[in-house]
Amino acid sequence: MQDTETQLNTLTKKIAHQQILMDAHGFILESTDTIFSTFPQRHRPVMEWSPFIESIFPVLINLDLDTPEIFIPRVEFKSNGVISYYDCSFLCIEWNGIQPTIVWNIFENTEDIEKIQQEQQSINDNRLRDEL
Amino acid sequence: MISKKVILTGSFGVGKTSLFNRFIYQQFSDKYMTTIGVKVNKKEITADGEEVSMLLWDIAGELSQDKVPASYFLGASGIIYVVDLSRPSTFENMVTDVEYLSHLLPDSSLIIVANKLDLLSEEQLENIQQSVAQKWNFATSAKTGENVEDMFIELAKKLIANHW
Numbered sequence: 001m002q003d004t005e006t007q008l009n010t011l012t013k014k015i016a017h018q019q020i021l022m023d024a025h026g027f028i029l030e031s032t033d034t035i036f037s038t039f040p041q042r043h044r045p046v047m048e049w050s051p052f053i054e055s056i057f058p059v060l061i062n063l064d065l066d067t068p069e070i071f072i073p074r075v076e077f078k079s080n081g082v083i084s085y086y087d088c089s090f091l092c093i094e095w096n097g098i099q100p101t102i103v104w105n106i107f108e109n110t111e112d113i114e115k116i117q118q119e120q121q122s123i124n125d126n127r128l129r130d131e132l
Numbered sequence: 133m134i135s136k137k138v139i140l141t142g143s144f145g146v147g148k149t150s151l152f153n154r155f156i157y158q159q160f161s162d163k164y165m166t167t168i169g170v171k172v173n174k175k176e177i178t179a180d181g182e183e184v185s186m187l188l189w190d191i192a193g194e195l196s197q198d199k200v201p202a203s204y205f206l207g208a209s210g211i212i213y214v215v216d217l218s219r220p221s222t223f224e225n226m227v228t229d230v231e232y233l234s235h236l237l238p239d240s241s242l243i244i245v246a247n248k249l250d251l252l253s254e255e256q257l258e259n260i261q262q263s264v265a266q267k268w269n270f271a272t273s274a275k276t277g278e279n280v281e282d283m284f285i286e287l288a289k290k291l292i293a294n295h296w
Binding site: 051056070076080085116117 | 135137144145164165166168169170171172173174185187189190193201204206207211218219221
């Protein structure tokens, strides 16, 4: 019974999702702003405030319309001392005649990753104890 | 200024995050905290008169590199492969891991780092050096900071040389 409840909770859990559209220069064209507000940053390229995007932008601007979606899991972001984890994906599309438009999907995953972190910490601590 | 993505990788508990924190924040903590996924930060350094913005990816340790999500390596120009001098098990996959990484990113600059130098005597270090098949480029201590800055500057020089 409990397992079924857990499964139902998992299935019905709402995953926060944000979608950001960027042009070839890294400026935001549109954003759902459902996880964080991009409004204060709209006047400058994303690479100027996100080292994560800066580090992969040369890859993103070379995506083609037929390139499969790129999935980068478990990216840690720190804001005001609070750590959050997001799964990210990237895709190239044509949007309102703008090509390339880079789609950046962000899925909030902090709760699950924190559980995994605790389990992994325990596994690694035990392995280290055995080795030393 | 040139910007380059650099991956810090290797087995768990070898000190990747400690090297990351030493280099970026000049901080060190004895407390071991497992990294999950990836964290990214950057630091600008000067090498050979050129400014380089290093975009560092500190990724979760894996026992072998083929377990790391391939997407983490996309666009990387530099790789820092870290082993732990105090744990022989972290040397076991060094040859195959380095081969794997060199094959995955053939144009990147790779540096092999043996960390936790502070835990060994000179004699112990020499013994390990003679016994391993794959030699390291730098022996470092994230705890004391020994050779950490030098290692990153050397990598920056390689990135500059590859860039031009």
